[in-house]
Amino acid sequence: MQDISSLENQALEKLSTLDTLEALEAFRIEYLGKKGKVSELMKALGTLPPEERAAFGKTLNGLKAKLDGAFAEKAITLKPAQTKTLDFTLPGIRPQAGRIHPLTQVLREVLDVFERLGFEVVDGREIETEFYNFTALNIPLDHPARDAFDTFYTETGHLLRSQTSTVQIRVMESRKPPLRIVAPGRVYRPDTVDATHSFMFHQVEGLFVDDKATFSDLKGVLSVFVRELFGSKAEVRFRPHFFPFTEPSVEVDVSNMILEVKREKSAKPKWLEILGAGCVHPKVFEAAGYDPAKVQGFAFGLGIERIAMLKYGIHDIRYFYENDVRFLRQFP
């Protein structure tokens, strides 16, 4: 029976001369396999007198560990280099993800800003009565102001709301002030359909009512909104206008320097109108059951399609309702 240290030297020497995987495998069988030399020594352990077993066993284990380690190292150096090649330019296998409609995306963005400004999102019906769409908003039947809010009528004498302020009136009727709400939704106007007009579009209207909301607050809130949506460099201007339900009234324009609008060089306005707003008219408060002497507020409205068209450089509103995948694909 060979002694352990000479076996160790023999094995390590042999190992260092190997240069093929086959030879390495032969070495393994000869020394480290089930019937190999180390194994034989292990079996021989039983033939030793008891008082010698412990020491022998310990040395044998040491040998085994050393040879295992040296073997592993040799195996690594003999293993051939990686030859597998991949074409990394192959396209990734994309999971089939869907798309959120760009109008929904822009609506979400707009509502997000107003929610952060403290407004609550409310909802309401689209088909309404004369009262909520006109009377309560101080738009008398026989006044030319009505032309701007012309609307569709159903067989039952109801109408399709021309603005979502109808929802605001309903909320005012059912709640006491103070109030901060935004009402998104579809609105309808009998416009001839062309590149910038549609008989149906999406609006967001907001209402802020407490005992002291001012015109300067209106300016502040809407300026924050415009900058959140169009970037901190966006300029805003407030231009006097007229709405039957607000006084003073404004239209809010944003400068198009910021907007990457793809327009022909010839038609390049500096200011683009995006919001209508104003201090709530006392008559509107009265119609909703609030005391105009005790409350003050401001309201505003914007069109989602318009914002989306400005943001993305879409020149024709009709694209939104065609749902052509070549259009939708562009808004991941």
Next chain:
Amino acid sequence: MKISTLWLRDYVKPRASSEELAHRLTMAGLEVKKIERSDGGLVFETEITSNRPDWLSYLGVAREISALYATPIRMPKKLEPEKLVPFPQDFAIETKDLDLCPYYTGTILRGIKPVATPAFIKRRLEAVGLRSINFIVDVTNFVMLECGQPLHAFDLKLLKGQTLIIRRAKAGESISAIDGKVYSLTAKDLVIADSERPVAIAGVMGGKDTEVSGPTQDIFLESAFFSPADIRQTSKRLGITTDSSYRFERRVDPEGVSEARERVISIILEHTKVEEVTRMRFTGKKPMKQATIVLPYEKMERVLGISIPALQTEKILRNLGLGILQKNKKLIKVSIPTFRGDLTRAVDLIEEVARIYGYSRVPETLPSLVTLPDALAPKPKFQMVHQAICRLVGAGFWEAQNYSIIHGQQYESFAPRESLVKIINTQNKELNLMRPSLMPGLIETIQRNQHRGAKTARFFEIGNIYLASGRDLPKEKLTLGLALYGATEKGWAEAPRSLGLYDLKGALELLLEFFGIARPEWREAESPWLEKGTGLELIAAGRSLGTIGELSAELLKRFGLELPVASGEIDLDALLPLVTRDRMFKVPSKYPIVSRDLSLLVPKSLSSASVESTILQEGNEWLQGVRLFDVYEGKNIREGVKSLAFALEYQSQARTLSSEEVQAEHMRIAGILQEKYNAELPSARENA
């Protein structure tokens, strides 16, 4: 309205270029939309809001410029006739309806020497797009544009019976108007009539038979105040809008009625000889409005958020033409001129002061926000919609948005007759139905995409459908629509797979699982737009939530769809109360799972769901899951029979299960199935 700057500068000369002027006016609320060059000058195209009829005239715009630049207006000169003869006694003017025409005035001019329209009047008219017609008509148009009061001249010799009556039209009456058309009139329309027939649609358009022409020498010159609401009604009913009706509709200045008439006479006298000018005859009286408003400074500050100095406030109001009646530290009281019918209360004055002062001078502040308990309540509907969108997009669906108003005739069949909500005043006569279903819009979307070459698409839409409710407001139901066609794309790493009904079913099952509805029930159903035998109704908590299936061959043909379409609709309002995000955590077992497959041959008509639920029911607490992974019918299996293969997973919470005990349990289940369904078990073997 178009404003020629050359003409405008006859009345006011602000120290500003035309471009600056346009900007300043716009920023004061008088919007200049476009600037064009016309005949030696610039023309502003203005858009005037309906509350400022006083801006529909050069003097009105001049007044505004005067207020903005604190520069005086040059009022047009008025030539007085040397002598006025009395209005003829035998010529009667009578107003039968004072509410429709509160104030009517007229003068007769005789022996006007015909003359060509002076060049400057012609130029002025043409600069703003009006045609020169003849001297007298041109003068009336000129004055209308100058001061905002429409006037009309009748050829006196063509009037019958020496009388003018301002009355409602009689049923059956009609008039041949100066635009060449004949209009049928009703008792709602006000007319100016002579003894025989209407000679003008009051305030809207004159009649052809009495119109003034080049040779006319004797005229009746009318200037009146007509009721805005009634002019508007007639104008809309007859479909006529003129410069005249436009101004009456918005309310003219009662004081301007006579001013304008005298101005016309003055210009005529300036340019030709007139033998006789009568005094005016009038009926009714000037409709005057409330004339004073009190503006407390504290209120202005409270509304605007800044304090505008009293001195400045006073100056602005004065420059606008308002009279200062009283002023002190606390308030200012003003008299409202007759051309500002839009000013009726304190907030109106606050707007005037602020816009002239400059909105840009009001700072931007943020309001203080108090906590609103009402606003804190959760919004389950919004959450459900948002989550549904996210889940469906994640499952590969693209969101569509379709019109709410659809083609009535084409799509009436999508709902029972009495549920249809029809629109009565559509411009496009065909789009007259509020959608009772999302299917039409989705089918059209699919059609459009298929025809444009898209080989595959998966769409969903979440929106309202509208169903009539007798005479009450229609019901608006939140609905989810789905539609798909085509196959998954072929890629370098995967083969394409056809998309169909089961993709819809899977997406819905995924969505329902998210909403806490783990085991929805599917039942066979029929629907007029689905192919027979492919309809599936979704039931949860005992209520029907909607139907999905394959579009019928007939619909495919009707829409020219080459590729078959699977689609369906789910009632989200019905789903909402069932939605729950409650979950109870279960500790996962640390002991290994043992899988066993179970194949059986069953009658074709037997639903896989019933077999699956029997397995779940009969299995003991070790059974963690059952999954159908193969269905086979056809070759190698005899008629009327199909093979189902399930993968079952066994696991105990307490210990490792032995192979033998799992096998025994598995065989027990197999035995039950065999008996219950008369199933054949070709193998109930261990998973490889």
